[in-house]
Amino acid sequence: MRKIFLLLCALVCMVSAYAQNSLKVRVKDKQNNTALADATILVKGTNIILKSAADGTANLNNISNGLQTILIRNVGFEEQKLMLTFPFTQNEAIEILMEPAEDELEEVIVSSTRTSRSIQNTPTRVETIELEEIDEKSNMRPANVSMILHESTGIAVQQTSATSANASIRIQGLDGRYTQLLKDGYASFGNFASGLSILEIPPLDLAQVEIIKGPSSTLFGAGAIAGVVNFISRVPREKADLSFILNQSNVGQTNIGAFSMQRGKKFGYSLLALANFQKAYDVDKDDFTELPKTNDFTIHPKVFIYPSERTMITIGNAFTKSDRTGGDIFVINKGINAEHQYFETNNSTRNTSTLDFSYKTAEKDLLKIKTSFNYFKRGISIPDYKFNGVNYNSYTDFSYLKTLKNQSLIFGGNLVYDKFSEQNQEPVLKKDFTTRTAGAYAQHTWDLSEKLKLESGLRADFVNYFNASYRQNEVFILPRVSALYKFDDHWSSRIGGGLGYKTPTLFTEQTETFQYQNLLPLNHVKAERSFGGTADVNYKTAISDDWMLSFNQMFFFTRINNSTILLQDNDGNFSFGNTREPVRSLGFETNAKLIFHEHFKLFAGYTFTDAKANYLPVIQTIRLLPKNKLNLALLYEKESNFKMGLEGYFTDRQYLYNNQQTNAFWEFGFMAEKVFGKISIFINAENFTDTRQSRYKSVVNGSNLTPTFDDIWTHTEGRTFNGGIKLKL
Structure with a gap:
């Protein structure tokens, strides 16, 4: 009988040690008290990780007993940390208030599709070069944007003159005339105005560069055959x-x-x-x-x-x-x-x-x-x-x-x-x-x-x-x-x-x-x-x-x-x-x-x-x-x-x-x-x-x-x- 009792005790201890628990949280923006979707919630040291829903809620399951660290992360916000001991009793979701990060990072919003959607929810494929990378490339070449684009996959900055160092942009191998350059949505760099354009766009005031590859003429008209680059x-x-x-x-x-x-x-x-x-x-x-x-x-x-x-x-x-x-x-x-x-x-x-x-x-x-x-x-x-x-x-x-x-x-x-x-040219030319x-x-x-x-x-x-x-x-x-x-x-x-x-x-x-x-x-x-x-x-x-x-x-x-x-x-x-x-x-x-x-x-x-x-x-x-x-x-x-x-x-x-x-x-x-x-x-x-x-x-x-x-x-x-x-x- 004593052996059976000890065996039952051991089984109870084992079940208790490996008990699985649940936790419900609701993630909000502290500044305006609105729900934050797609925030990352994870249990440190485990493979338990998921995203918050549209209403900011998330249900974490299979959490083991003992002291656990819950991390909540979202782009543009400071990381939040919860220290909870499980089993944990809760009657309603724990509210997590996210504070904006000091560097003021924000969710990436694209404007080139004109809908101002987040990049994760935009059906059109848009690549973005964000402020952090722009700032880094500005250190390398503050005079113009050539370095920002030169190092992007699928884009080449093609030098066209041995002595003047003029250059143009190629996307997916097509000549520069097939890429439309925009500044804040304005097409000011086409035809003759494309000359020296790359050398005359400074990066110091840029917040983001948006790149749409492939035909984009539906919103931008002529010249967007290879793609669009919007500064x-x-x-x-x-x-x-x-x-x-x-x-x-x-x-x-x-x-x-x-x-x-x-x-x-x-x-x-x-x-x-x-x-x-x-x-x-x-x-x-x-x-x-x-x-x-x-x-x-x-x-x-x-x-x-x-x-x-x-x-x-x-x-x-x-x-x-x-x-x-x-x-x-x-x-x-x-x-x-x-x-x-x-x-x-x-x-x-x-x-x-x-x-x-x-x-x-x-x-x-x-x-x-x-x-x-x-x-x-x-x-x-x-x-x-x-x-x-x-x-x-x-x-x-x-x-x-x-x-x-x-x-x-x-x-x-x-x-x-x-x-x-053209000025000062004979009529035939x-x-x-x-x-x-x-x-x-x-x-x-x-x-x-x-x-x-x-x-x-x-x-x-x-x-x-x-x-x-x-x-x-x-x-x-x-x-x-x-x-x-x-x-x-x-x-x-x-x-x-x-x-x-x-x-x-x-x-x-x-x-x-x-x-x-x-x-x-x-x-x-x-x-x-x-x-x-x-x-x-x-x-x-x-x-x-x-x-x-x-x-x-x-x-x-x-x-x-x-x-x-x-x-x-x-x-x-x-x-x-x-x-x-x-x-x-x-x-x-x-x-x-x-x-x-x-x-x-x-x-x-x-x-x-x-x-x-x-x-x-x-x-x-x-x-x-x-x-x-x-x-x-x-x-x-x-x-x-x-x-x-x-x-x-x-x-x-x-x-x-x-x-x-x-x-x-x-x-x-x-x-x-x-x-x-x-x-x-x-x-x-x-x-x-x-x-x-x-x-x-x-x-x-x-x-x-x-x-x-x-x-x-x-x-x-x-x-x-x-x-x-x-x-x-």
């Missing part, structure tokens, strides 16, 4: 924000910038001012610059007016002046003589005035009217040739967003006027061109269930474009559809596709390389048309308390019909014409992110791109396009204290326009930043292994008097070291 500016808050940056590099670049913003009850403001100075730099001592002598200045004030809680008016004006001189370094430093005469100057003035009016007709309904006027003037000079042109662009858009219980509908229209005028567009669009987003969300849209554009040689009217009907399916808390998938178009333009990556010399006006060239889509699978999970893993696999396809190609006649003149042979790009992108204890972050991205132009003879692969690219980055960060990172990038072989293949290459970078209160000091070593094109073959051919230049396929300036100071008040 989103910061908006003022009640707490004043004032920051300064001073940067110096070993290649002779100096950057001095400031950004300030604050909101009052009825008025707010933001102000960006940036000056960049670059000395002429010749790294390989061949007498020709890899980096031109440059003086840039940008000032961008914005005024925010709040007549009521429902109304906001924003008035802004961005002005940029840039002077760049490259070529023979002796000419730049000492002037022309008998042996040194080649130079290339680029002088540009860009001014963009904007006006936004927003009115909330209901809690979630929004009427929005926005208009802009853009003036861009650029002059190019080389020996015995000058090019001068002015581009005028006006853009007006009006839209209304109606939000229902499980649906949102946005409809609107826009008017676009774009005119280019005068490149004047005007495009006028009137469009109407509608988009419907429908949450069919918690798992399935659909988005469909339709645009109709009437386009009239003309010059002295011809006039063309075209109508484009552009449908687009996308879907998001959430399998569970870990797996989700998006698929989408649509049509697109691009009106004719003389200003492409190829024509930029010869400064538009002997380029004939457009004549009977029609718009290019496209169709394509993307599909992806996402996975994210907490491996344990300290490890987080996310993974994305995306596939893409785009086909361009009626594409325009550059032709050369027997007299050496260049012209554009349409071809029946298509251009198509297909491939996939793989992205993975591993986070350890919120301090160590490992990023890996791989891009495979197979892009071909059927009109090309012999080798149809699109030029200056690597089939394989690999991005690797390891970052250590201790919040508001210290960060450092190591990056590595592999680029596969590329075909040049002469059908030769380049070498594959690696490049590596290192950065570090230390924060001392309101002051931070940063250093950066970009391409510290000194990968550059002149190590394989001289970029410059011929004599100093009549040089020619190879296609640019990798770094020309070699390694770059820079460091500086930032002050945030």
